[in-house]
Amino acid sequence: MSINNKYFVIFLMLSMTFFCLALYFIIKDLTIILEYLILSLQSSLMIMVILLDWMSLLFLSFVLFISSMVIYYSKEYMSGDLSMNRFILLVVMFVISMMLLIISPNLISILLGWDGLGLVSYCLVIYYQNLKSYNAGMITALTNRLGDVAFLISIAWFLNFGSWNFVFYLEVMKNDLIMQLITWLMLLAAMTKSAQIPFSSWLPAAMAAPTPVSSLVHSSTLVTAGVYLMIRFSYSLDSNMKLFLIFIASLTMFMSGLGANFEYDLKKIIALSTLSQLGLMLSILGLGENKLAFFHLMTHALFKALLFMCAGNMIHNFNNSQDIRNMGSLVNQMPLTIAYFNVSNLSLCGLPFLSGFYSKDLIVEVMSMNYLNLYIYIIFYISIGLTVCYSFRVSYYLLMGTFNFSSLNCLNEKNFIMLKSMSSLIIMVILSGSLLSWLIFSSLYFICLPIYMKLMTLILILSGIWLGLEISQIYLSSMFMLSIKISSFLGGMWNMPLISTMGINLWILMLSKKFTSILDLGWLEFFGAQNLKNMLKMSSNFNQILFNNNLKIYLMIMMFWISLLLFLF
Structure with missing residues (x-):
């Protein structure tokens, strides 16, 4: 059995299982939180928390169903690709990251899925290795890093509550100043992941990825991660x-x-x-x-x-x-x-x-x-x-x-x-x-x-x-x-791709050019390495003259010394 068929069957079976479980959870109105102890070191516990409710199970079943169809579709679409297995494994890693994000009520384990999505999406966007893909991959990765930073800051602020399981605190602590700050940060993270203004330019750029990846990214994985996170945080808005x-x-x-x-x-x-x-x-x-x-x-x-x-x-x-x-x-x-x-x-x-x-x-x-x-x-x-x-x-x-x-x-x-x-x-x-x-x-x-x-x-x-x-x-x-000018402005997403690339890079690069010419190749060169080299060269030339004419020079120095003694005393 080829790798495509194997993962297609696994994901399809899991999708059907999760859908049946979601139906059961809806009928019974159940929510289950599972805690799995990974490590117990003295008094510190490392626990993996899994949240199972109708929303997470239903979303899981849809993500797995779409990804199974995408993997099956890739069998023919990517048939000419020499590294087909690598592509399928990247897609599988992408789906696993999304699954981790969906079932986690804990900010640390969500971050694993969140950063997993960001990292694997970069690998998939630059899959066709050319200049356009590299540029698209870089703008995708760097824009999403802004949201990741907000995520990390909110993790640090969550230390005030004594746990990273945010589902326990959202509604109870919604009027607390710290919880409001965390929610603003999570809102920023969701805006970068879901490409809202002013972070929109990466979404069309990510089209450099193969089409099966675009199908997966734009339907149920990367861009919907921000929306799903805000649905979870909606109680504290x-x-x-x-x-x-x-x-x-x-x-x-x-x-x-x-x-x-x-x-x-x-x-x-x-x-x-x-x-x-x-x-x-x-x-x-x-x-x-x-x-x-x-x-x-x-x-x-x-x-x-x-x-x-x-x-x-x-x-x-x-x-x-x-x-x-x-x-x-x-x-x-x-x-x-x-x-x-x-x-x-x-x-x-x-x-x-x-x-x-x-x-x-x-x-x-x-x-x-x-x-x-x-x-x-x-x-x-x-x-x-x-x-x-x-x-x-x-x-x-x-x-x-x-x-x-x-x-x-x-x-x-x-x-x-x-x-x-x-x-x-x-x-x-x-x-x-x-x-x-x-x-x-x-x-x-x-x-x-x-x-x-x-x-x-x-x-x-x-x-x-x-x-x-x-x-x-x-x-x-x-x-x-x-x-044509109006259409280039409107079709160019109100010049946002230009602002988020040239608007950020151009002035910094021009400033660095000035610094290079004035400091690195100017004053620093004069007072630094170049001047030091010239001084060493002059002193070594002087020493060389001394050592090549040593007897004559020593006699002259002796005469100078004697005449100096006579003059002073």
């Missing part, structure tokens, strides 16, 4: 933190939705779509609905994994070209992949009775019901319109756009292993929304709103469809040249 979170998250949602409409790279469009959905999850969390944020986290994981898999199949067939302007009329050559892609896209838009509808529509209606202010209301609905807009723009390019790729091509759908893994996910994309809404919400919910507020989502979706198709056609004409 006060009103100021919630307002800050909803402001930053809604701005991220708007920025990424706008940027995706000006992007041509297929993987980057889907990456910006992930950023938009992360903003949606964190903003509803800012309104105090942690179950709803978790619900959308689950449904989003499935259709986003499938979107990346379909994109990977297209990129595979297009000889590694990711430009959507090359991909037109694909419904004739790759009907099944396009069908799966469009179902996932419609689920992302919130088409009724697909998985995304159940969570997204509920989030928007709860937001309308818990009316906060006009800004939040407007930005939520505009972001929904933009989601539909870029989704239909991509569909237009793939379905109705002209085929601009090389006439000598080999487009086919004979990648049966990839199609099997995608087919397993499509069933869950269609069914999971309804299934999870019955499981997560124990009682029925009824949201009563005026008719214009009820229909607002539908109006925005229809206007988004119209705008998406219009933008696609405008881009194909010369009118686009008029707005």
Whole structure:
């Protein structure tokens, strides 16, 4: 049995087991905390704590199901790779790090998973070893280190409570100043991991990783770690933190939705779509609905994994070209992949009775019901319109756009292993929304709103469809040249990648150049090594003259000494 099949079977079996356990825990309303004694040294105990409740078990089952499909998918996608086993083991390490993060109620053991995710993600981003990958890997690693530092500081502050098991203290100590400081730090850590403004630039850069990795990262592992952590810490969020979170998250949602409409790279469009959905999850969390944020986290994981898999199949067939302007009329050559892609896209838009509808529509209606202010209301609905807009723009390019790729091509759908893994996910994309809404919400919910507020989502979706198709056609004409500066600003994520690379590096590098020329090659050189060398050289030349003419010199020195004696005395 190959390494792919082995881990595929293990993860699939574990996923089914955890799902059954999650059902049992939901029915019985159980929470189990297991303590495993690793080491007892004199009076110091090292204990591994594991938290098992319906949330952690359900999330584990989804992570393992998606990762099993990704590993099976990689068997064909990475078939030409010489170090296939290394790639699979890196993916397995990635999944294990995420599992450790999910089941830990202890900050130290969470840090193992948290840093494991950061380290392995760096290895996966630089998997294709070229300059672009190295740059992307460095910006990913360094941005996430900011959050890791906040995590380490919060671990240090937790010493005030006598234990790192944060679940015991969140609600009891929520008014304590130290707990508020820790929650602010954890909020910063979650913002870097989930790529919220101003840390957003690493998420599209991480697209340098292989597509199966992107599928795993953007659905249920790396970027969702921050959201999951904030769901766990949601009990200690006060009103100021919630307002800050909803402001930053809604701005991220708007920025990424706008940027995706000006992007041509297929993987980057889907990456910006992930950023938009992360903003949606964190903003509803800012309104105090942690179950709803978790619900959308689950449904989003499935259709986003499938979107990346379909994109990977297209990129595979297009000889590694990711430009959507090359991909037109694909419904004739790759009907099944396009069908799966469009179902996932419609689920992302919130088409009724697909998985995304159940969570997204509920989030928007709860937001309308818990009316906060006009800004939040407007930005939520505009972001929904933009989601539909870029989704239909991509569909237009793939379905109705002209085929601009090389006439000598080999487009086919004979990648049966990839199609099997995608087919397993499509069933869950269609069914999971309804299934999870019955499981997560124990009682029925009824949201009563005026008719214009009820229909607002539908109006925005229809206007988004119209705008998406219009933008696609405008881009194909010369009118686009008029707005090239605006589009480069909006498509470039409001210049954030430039600020987070050149904005940080450029001035420091210029200053170091000045220091080098003035100090290292200037004054320090004159008063330091260079001057010392010249003085030693002069003294050695003088000594050489002395030693080469010793008799004559000694007589002269003796004459000087005698004349000096006569002169003085």
